Amino acid sequence: MDIREIQNLIKFVAKSGATEVKLEMDDFKITIKTTNEEAESTTTYVQQVPVSTALPQASAPQPVAPTAPPEVDENAKYITVKSPIIGTFYRKPAPDKPVFVEVGSTISKGDVVCVIEAMKLFNEIESEIAGKIVKVLVDDSSPVEFDQPLFLVDPS
Template identity: 55%
Template sequence: MDIKQIQELIRFVAKSGVNEVAIEQEDFKITIKTNQGPTVVHATVPAAAPVYATPVAAPAEEAPAAPASAPAAPAADTSKYITIKSPMIGTFYRSAAPEKPLFVNVGDEIKPGDVLCIIEAMKLFNEIEAEVSGRIVKILVDNASPVEYDQPLFLVEPI
């Protein structure tokens, strides 16, 4: 792994919300740990000193949305829908600015790569993109509301 690949891995871990990632290959071992603070990286390469990366905040680039099966609600059958969940902790916004149009509405068709919302985390605005094709059935979070990691944001009917 070169330094550029390590930096990309740090960015990925920072925006994914996981606390620790360890990768071991024949001649290389790297562990990345986060605790809601700076990201610390320890890498070991034979005949080389450990690499310590500088603290990294969640990047402003697009963060992937994580599709999963929707939990069944007692009042309606949602098992046929895909739930798009928050990939991070932050504040949920339905548009880029108050005067700008909403990214998506109920009934809109989406495809992979479409921006669904923005989540602000530590003064960085992260566009959340669709990873599935479908139709928005329900928006589960109010605009400008705080969201938790893995919190359901949208219900999508697959097309």
């Protein structure tokens, strides 16, 4: 029995609703146990506490603590350029060439902002927006994940 057959068996058992299946053959044994989601569900009871209807008693006024203004994310006004692939992030087309963009650089839609190497292929990453580079979020020659933020761009 190969791995695909075992995976298909696991999927079949999960769909069937069985909680445990044992399979014994000449040279191996397989036991597949699944959990029953319905059996593990919990019921939550909400109990209302009766509220006293007594008259409020006069007391000394309590000082009110000043509330801090809500924090505003300063990066909310910027657009994030994200990595479309997994690979190694490079700011330059070659080690002896200048970087594609610096903080403060003005870019147009379609301008190359970096290169990401994936499986020995160098993929030029083009900007999908026009604006000004505010921040570079990744160090040169660093590995990046899919959808990882690379740059902050001010579109105004």
